[in-house]
Amino acid sequence: MKGAEAFQELIPLIKDEPVVHANGFICRESFTLKDRKANFYMIGSMGLASSIGLGVALCKPDKKVIVIDGDGNVLMAMGTLAMIAAEAPENLIHVVIDNEVYESTGSQRSISSKVRLEEVARSTGYKNVLRVEKREEIKAAFLKLKGSAGPNFLLIKVEPGFDPATGRVTHTPEEITDRFMQAIA
Numbered sequence: 096m097k098g099a100e101a102f103q104e105l106i107p108l109i110k111d112e113p114v115v116h117a118n119g120f121i122c123r124e125s126f127t128l129k130d131r132k133a134n135f136y137m138i139g140s141m142g143l144a145s146s147i148g149l150g151v152a153l154c155k156p157d158k159k160v161i162v163i164d165g166d167g168n169v170l171m172a173m174g175t176l177a178m179i180a181a182e183a184p185e186n187l188i189h190v191v192i193d194n195e196v197y198e199s200t201g202s203q204r205s206i207s208s209k210v211r212l213e214e215v216a217r218s219t220g221y222k223n224v225l226r227v228e229k230r231e232e233i234k235a236a237f238l239k240l241k242g243s244a245g246p247n248f249l250l251i252k253v254e255p256g257f258d259p260a261t262g263r264v265t266h267t268p269e270e271i272t273d274r275f276m277q278a279i280a
Contacts, residue, residue, distance in 0.1 A: 115148040133278035142171030152184035166207035180220030216248035
């Protein structure tokens with residue numbers, strides 16, 4: 096399955112939850128499929144979506160908070176996995192789209208083919224950890240985690256192949272922040 100196919104399964108499962116998206120094709124794909132005010136698009140800052148998502152989850156314990164991350168982003172900020180596990184927000188779902196490359200910068204290989212990120216999450220203390228490799232497994236896995244106290248971690252293994260023609264987020268960083276803050280108020 097390609098990353099775009101994973102998004103086609105995942106995005107319809109998101110209702111009114113705040114979602115923090117990693118930079119690159121992660122935010123571009125989500126923006127193209129379903130732009131909404133409760134989407135925070137991390138533009139240009141790699142590895143920070145999970146930190147921002149943790150902050151939102153801690154400040155809004157009454158809301159499920161979803162982080163959609165990439166393998167390269169998680170590898171860049173590996174310490175955030177431990178921080179999420181230590182803070183243990185029950186309302187956080189951390190989804191990682193793992194294509195084993197830094198696709199938006201030229202498809203350089205990441206090391207996620209050798210480092211099983213779901214095992215790292217498990218070892219740091221995420222409460223529930225799942226890995227899926229087929230499109231038809233995404234819905235059941237995501238809904239299971241959505242119904243479980245977390246922190247939860249879902250690794251979706253995909254092949255490289257996001258469409259480079261996928262448009263960029265057209266909102267300014269200030270607009271993204273303002274919209275998101277209004278949506279979660």
